[in-house]
Each structure stands twice: as C-alpha cells, then as structure tokens.
Amino acid sequence: xxxxxxxxxxxxxxxxxxxxxxxxxxxxxxxxxxxxxxxxxxxxxxxxxxxxxxxxxxxxxxxxxxxxxxxxxxxxxxxxxxxxxxxxxxxxxxxxxxxxxxxxxxxxxxxxxxxxxxx
Amino acid sequence: xxxxxxxxxxxxxxxxxxxxxxxxxxxxxxxxxxxxxxxxxxxxxxxxxxxxxxxxxxxxxxxxxxxxxxxxxxxxxxxxxxxxxxxxxxxxxxxxxxxxxxxxxxxxxxxxxxxxxxxxxxxxxxxxxxxxxxxxxxxxxxxxxxxxxxxxxxxxxxxxxxxxxxxxxxxxxxxxxxxxxxxxxxxxxxxxxxxxxxxxxxxxxxxxxxxxxxxxxxxxxxxxxxxxxxxxxxxxxxxxxxxxxxxxxxxxxxxxxxxxxxxxxxxxxxxxxxxxxxxxxxxxxxxxxxxxxxxxxxxxxxxxxxxxxxxxxxxxxxxxxxxxxxxxxxxxxxxxxxxxxxxxxxxxxxxxxxxxxxxxxxxxxxxxxxxxxxxxxxxxxxxxxxxxxxxxxxxxxxx
Numbered sequence: 001x002x003x004x005x006x007x008x009x010x011x012x013x014x015x016x017x018x019x020x021x022x023x024x025x026x027x028x029x030x031x032x033x034x035x036x037x038x039x040x041x042x043x044x045x046x047x048x049x050x051x052x053x054x055x056x057x058x059x060x061x062x063x064x065x066x067x068x069x070x071x072x073x074x075x076x077x078x079x080x081x082x083x084x085x086x087x088x089x090x091x092x093x094x095x096x097x098x099x100x101x102x103x104x105x106x107x108x109x110x111x112x113x114x115x116x117x118x119x
Numbered sequence: 120x121x122x123x124x125x126x127x128x129x130x131x132x133x134x135x136x137x138x139x140x141x142x143x144x145x146x147x148x149x150x151x152x153x154x155x156x157x158x159x160x161x162x163x164x165x166x167x168x169x170x171x172x173x174x175x176x177x178x179x180x181x182x183x184x185x186x187x188x189x190x191x192x193x194x195x196x197x198x199x200x201x202x203x204x205x206x207x208x209x210x211x212x213x214x215x216x217x218x219x220x221x222x223x224x225x226x227x228x229x230x231x232x233x234x235x236x237x238x239x240x241x242x243x244x245x246x247x248x249x250x251x252x253x254x255x256x257x258x259x260x261x262x263x264x265x266x267x268x269x270x271x272x273x274x275x276x277x278x279x280x281x282x283x284x285x286x287x288x289x290x291x292x293x294x295x296x297x298x299x300x301x302x303x304x305x306x307x308x309x310x311x312x313x314x315x316x317x318x319x320x321x322x323x324x325x326x327x328x329x330x331x332x333x334x335x336x337x338x339x340x341x342x343x344x345x346x347x348x349x350x351x352x353x354x355x356x357x358x359x360x361x362x363x364x365x366x367x368x369x370x371x372x373x374x375x376x377x378x379x380x381x382x383x384x385x386x387x388x389x390x391x392x393x394x395x396x397x398x399x400x401x402x403x404x405x406x407x408x409x410x411x412x413x414x415x416x417x418x419x420x421x422x423x424x425x426x427x428x429x430x431x432x433x434x435x436x437x438x439x440x441x442x443x444x445x446x447x448x449x450x451x452x453x454x455x456x457x458x459x460x461x462x463x464x465x466x467x468x469x470x471x472x473x474x475x476x477x478x479x480x481x482x483x484x485x486x487x488x489x490x491x492x493x494x495x496x497x498x499x500x501x502x503x504x505x506x507x508x509x510x511x512x513x514x515x516x517x518x
Binding site: 002007010011012013014015016017019020022023029032036037039040043044048051 | 238458
C-alpha cells in the first residue's frame with residue numbers, strides 16, 4: 001500500500017517529455033496552472049455545497065428556497081462583510097506591498113546589508 | 120434509456136455528461152464526491168474550451184497569422200509545420216494551448232490520485248475476476264519497446280505499462296475513468312463508440328461476414344474490442360498488448376461485462392510468431408497506429424498480413440491521413456496533440472501513405488478501401504479535431 005506521501009508525490013509527477021512553453025513568460029504559465037487548479041477546487045466546493053443543500057432538503061432540514069431567501073440580521077451581515085474584506089486583502093497582498101514600497105519601505109536587502117556594515 | 124444512451128445524448132448537447140453517467144463495471148475505480156466533481160469540472164472545461172475558444176484558432180490564422188506570414192515571406196505557408204511555427208507566435212492560440220494542456224494535466228492528476236490510493240484494492244478486484252481463467256496470458260519477458268518508453272503518452276505519468284505492485288492495474292483504471300472525460304461521453308458510457316462503429320460497419324458491408332478468429336493488435340483495456348466481440352459471439356478473439364496492467368484490467372472488465380470470447384495476451388505486434396501464417400480471418404487495430412514508430416509500424420503491418428488468412432480482412436481505424444486535399448490549417452490543428460499531448464508519432468504517422476503500405480504487404484489494390492466511421496449521429500460542427508467521435512477506416516482483403 002502506498003503512503004499518503006507517496007500518493008501525493010506520484011500523483012503530481014510530470015509525464016516523461018519536456019512540457020511545451022506556451023506563454024511569453026514562464027511565470028505566467030505557472031500562474032495560469034495555479035489559477036486553473038484554484039478554479040477547479042472552487043467548482044468542486046460548489047458541487048459539494050450543492051450536494052449538501054440537496055441532501056438537507058431531501059431530509060427536510062432546510063430547503064434551497066430557504067437558503068436563497070435568507071436575509072441575515074445586521075450583525076451577521078456585517079460579520080460576513082468583514083470576512084469578505086479580509087479575504088480580499090489577502091488576495092491583494094502583493095499589490096499592496098507595491099503600494100507600501102511607494103511610501104518609503106523600499107530598501108533592498110542588499111542596501112540593508114550595506115547599511116549594517118557601517119552601523 | 121440506458122446509462123450509456125444518456126451519456127451520448129448529453130454529449131451531443133453543449134454540456135459534457137458527469138462522470139456519474141459513465142458505465143461502471145466490476146473493476147471500475149471508486150471515487151469520492153470531490154474526485155467525481157473534479158472530473159466533472161474537467162469534462163466541462165474540455166467542452167467549453169472546444170466550443171468557445173477553439174474556433175478562435177482558425178480565426179486567428181485567417182485574420183492575422185496567415186497575412187503576417189505572407190507579408191514576411193512573400194508566399195503562403197507550404198507545410199503544416201510552417202503553419203505551426205507561425206501559430207506558435209499567436210497569443211490566443213498559445214493561451215488556448217496552455218489551457219488545454221492544463222486540462223489534460225489536471226485530468227491526469229485526478230486520475231492518479233483516484234487510482235493510486237486504491238492501488239491494492241483495484242489489483243485485488245481484478246485478480247478476483249481473473250482467477251481461474253485461461254484467457255489471460257501474461258509474459259514478463261515481453262520488453263517495453265523504445266517507442267513506448269520514449270515519452271509518457273497522453274501526458275499520463277508512468278504511462279500505460281507502469282507496475283508498482285504485483286498484479287497492478289492502476290494505469291488502466293486511470294485511463295478508463297479519464298477517457299470518459301476527454302471524450303465528453305461522446306463515445307458512450309463504456310467509451311466503446313469506435314468498436315461499435317467498426318462492428319456496425321462490418322455488418323453493413325457484408326451481412327454474411329462471420330470471422331472465426333479475430334486479432335486486435337494494441338488492444339489496451341479492450342474498450343473498442345468489446346462491441347466487436349459481442350457482435351461476433353461465435354468468434355474466438357485474441358487481444359494483444361505489451362502492457363500487463365492493461366491486459367489484467369481488460370480481462371477483468373470484459374469478464375464483469377459478460378464478454379468471454381477474448382483471450383488477452385501480452386505480446387508485441389512486431390512478433391506474432393506464436394501464430395501460424397493465416398491463423399486469423401480478421402486482423403484489426405483501433406486508434407493505435409499513431410502510437411508506434413517509423414520502423415515498428417510496417418513490421419506490425421507485415422506480421423498482421425502474415426497471420427491473416429486468405430479471404431480475410433484487415434482493418435485499421437485512425438484519424439484521417441493528411442493528404443494534399445486536406446487544407447494545411449486542418450493538418451496543423453489535427454497535429455496539435457502530437458506536440459502537446461505526448462503523441463510523438465502522430466504527426467509522422469498521418470503523412471504515411473497507408474494504401475501504398477498495404478499494397479507493399481501484398482494486398483491487391485482493388486481490395487483496399489476506406490470508410491468514414493462515426494459514433495452515432497454526432498454533430499460535427501466545430502469539430503474538436505483529434506477528439507471528435509469520427510474516424511477513418513483503412514480496410515484491405517487478402518486474396
């Protein structure tokens with residue numbers, strides 16, 4: 001029997017033969033591969049949520065109409081908006097770092113290495 | 120309506136059928152909810168890219184790649200390779216290619232996870248179905264030929280012959296599950312549309328055709344062969360392949376589907392010395408020739424001819440060959456898999472003059488014919504070249 005680590009390693013092995021380069025930058029090829037995997041996992045999660053909703057409806061626990069017509073109380077609505085905002089901040093992290101750099105935090109490590117030599 | 124019919128009906132619409140519409144059998148891999156959902160997503164990805172983005176390739180060629188080529192060189196492209204090199208600079212074509220390659224890779228990753236985690240149980244299920252049968256004949260001395268070893272075909276890591284444990288069938292289980300996804304259900308729940316098309320065509324041609332002995336060279340897991348075995352239940356059929364996992368799985372799958380007239384034998388088509396001259400009265404390959412090489416293809420054809428009986432027929436099912444009549448753009452787009460889906464012989468194979476080869480073997484020119492075969496009445500508008508359920512049969516009768 002293969003261990004979970006073996007399965008993880010082998011399932012992600014590359015097929016023998018050089019992979020073609022499609023896009024102008026290798027980095028963009030990698031980004032696209034990552035985006036496609038994320039899109040797949042989003043679709044999988046949505047299918048799972050759909051399964052849950054249908055099972056709950058079949059069991060009479062909650063109907064999908066209840067879900068669609070659900071209006072949150074103000075506190076709950078606010079709490080959820082905070083979660084959305086936190087997620088968006090995480091998503092935009094690297095861009096925000098570029099903005100931060102424009103306001104002064106833009107010393108390279110090399111510059112700091114040099115700074116430490118004299119201080 | 121059977122499960123299989125549902126899959127085919129859905130395949131004709133704009134939505135790929137979910138993996139739950141694939142026909143399960145005794146050795147079919149089990150899947151969790153999310154594994155099925157990943158396959159479902161990948162099937163939709165294939166289909167949507169094919170219907171919405173793929174037509175952009177031809178448009179990009181007409182509107183900017185061809186004009187730019189003519190401007191630069193002062194003449195039209197002369198070969199499909201000229202077209203390929205020019206198209207490989209086009210941003211839309213490249214992004215389409217990247218998307219398609221990713222879809223294939225994701226399908227492989229999912230199939231690997233599904234089958235590796237049940238490596239042992241799949242082998243046990245196959246062994247239970249194969250136990251006591253004298254119709255599974257493995258020969259560990261058979262070497263994997265260099266043209267199979269050179270790359271992992273179809274970007275399947277480990278390829279079709281990898282054996283991680285004794286009795287391994289995992290490459291076949293992966294291929295079986297994923298084939299339904301890459302074909303979008305268009306060739307049925309058992310992915311046997313090519314075999315159904317061959318069986319139907321044989322019966323349409325000659326209602327009295329009843330072969331006693333059939334040979335299928337490069338049978339893989341036998342999905343194309345089963346409808347032929349069912350159409351000719353009296354025939355004794357030999358299915359050969361170099362991959363033991365494919366044969367173990369193929370035999371188990373056939374057994375569980377109630378097909379009992381096929382012997383699965385580990386053997387290379389290059390050496391059929393186990394059979395006497397004229398042993399078979401029908402010799403076939405199905406979507407196999409493009410996996411070979413320049414030297415092995417004629418050797419396999421030669422051996423096939425030798426074991427074919429006088430009055431018998433040979434049939435090879437493939438995509439159509441590139442001829443002068445086929446526009447260069449179509450040749451180029453049909454060639455895409457060769458360079459992007461680890462099909463290194465695809466391109467060269469499709470320019471071989473198979474008729475000339477058949478004549479060289481000894482078939483009389485008037486005995487050689489072609490037929491266009493399709494799975495059902497599938498709509499071929501915006502054909503997804505290389506993946507559509509349409510094939511070309513090369514047929515010859517031995518005097």
